[in-house]
Amino acid sequence: MADVVVGKDKCGEQRLVSLPLSRIxxxxxxxxxxxSINQEALVLTAKATELFVQYLATYxxxxxxxxxxxxxxxxxxxxxxxxxxxxxxxxxILPKKILASKYLKMLKEKxxxxxxxxxxxxxxxxES
Amino acid sequence: MAERPEDLNLPNAVITRIIxxxxxxxxxxxxxxxxxxxxxxxxxxxxxxxxxNNFAMKGECKTLNASDVLSTMEEMEFQRFVTPLKAxxxxxxxxxxxxxxxxxxxxxxxxxxxxxxxxxxxxxxxEGRLEEEEQNEEKEVDN
Numbered sequence: 292m293a294d295v296v297v298g299k300d301k302c303g304e305q306r307l308v309s310l311p312l313s314r315i316x317x318x319x320x321x322x323x324x325x326x327s328i329n330q331e332a333l334v335l336t337a338k339a340t341e342l343f344v345q346y347l348a349t350y351x352x353x354x355x356x357x358x359x360x361x362x363x364x365x366x367x368x369x370x371x372x373x374x375x376x377x378x379x380x381x382x383x384i385l386p387k388k389i390l391a392s393k394y395l396k397m398l399k400e401k402x403x404x405x406x407x408x409x410x411x412x413x414x415x416x417x418e419s
Numbered sequence: 420m421a422e423r424p425e426d427l428n429l430p431n432a433v434i435t436r437i438i439x440x441x442x443x444x445x446x447x448x449x450x451x452x453x454x455x456x457x458x459x460x461x462x463x464x465x466x467x468x469x470x471x472n473n474f475a476m477k478g479e480c481k482t483l484n485a486s487d488v489l490s491t492m493e494e495m496e497f498q499r500f501v502t503p504l505k506a507x508x509x510x511x512x513x514x515x516x517x518x519x520x521x522x523x524x525x526x527x528x529x530x531x532x533x534x535x536x537x538x539x540x541x542x543x544x545x546e547g548r549l550e551e552e553e554q555n556e557e558k559e560v561d562n
Binding site for chain 1: 426427428429430433434436437438440441442445446447448449451452455456458459460461462463464465466467468469471472476481482483484485487488489492495496497499500503504507508510511512514
């Protein structure tokens with residue numbers, strides 16, 4: 292089976308797919324309910340993944356703020372995941388980053404709310 | 420087969436190269452961005468596989484095939500991938516056909532030169548190349 296096919300092969304021809312088929316296959320098989328995968332489907336999935344990487348990179352760069360610095364950054368990607376419907380499925384794995392101080396503040400506020408709710412329900416119990 | 424976490428990742432070197440070739444000259448990508456794209460690519464494979472499997476389940480044959488993958492790209496709103504994928508599929512089929520014909524020709528030439536004993540030996544050699552058991556699952560299904 293053609294595994295790692297990077298760049299040119301022995302005959303010097305350009306390979307169809309750069310990503311290793313064996314690895315793509317492992318990922319595909321980890322999906323439950325998938326019984327068997329035809330070789331063509333494997334090759335197309337690998338190719339589609341390459342197209343996806345290209346698309347995600349260029350889209351994020353075009354729409355991102357990294358353009359001024361001529362660099363693609365993580366925040367360009369997380370912006371894409373949040374704002375583009377097509378890339379919505381990535382939102383969970385590309386979360387927006389916030390400063391630690393902001394996060395701690397959020398936690399505090401949340402705890403404050405929970406304390407208030409707790410006090411209220413205790414009051415209710417006391418009344419009844 | 421137990422998967423180790425790293426098995427579900429794609430090789431960084433290849434991902435980085437694809438990113439580099441996609442972006443214009445002089446545009447860099449941070450390590451963090453590269454690693455994020457790599458994770459995204461794995462998720463893409465999972466999502467696409469699950470979607471393609473739904474298409475496969477509808478048909479008689481439960482094996483995931485090329486048309487399931489193409490339908491999936493439409494479904495996931497990546498219609499832009501369909502044309503290049505079809506081209507890749509054609510190229511792959513031609514390549515496979517070429518390989519098949521070449522090996523059949525090789526066999527014919529070999530059979531002419533050698534006796535029956537030698538023929539059995541060469542057949543075993545061919546089978547030896549298909550080591551992994553999973554290979555059996557990957558036989559081409561005619562669409």
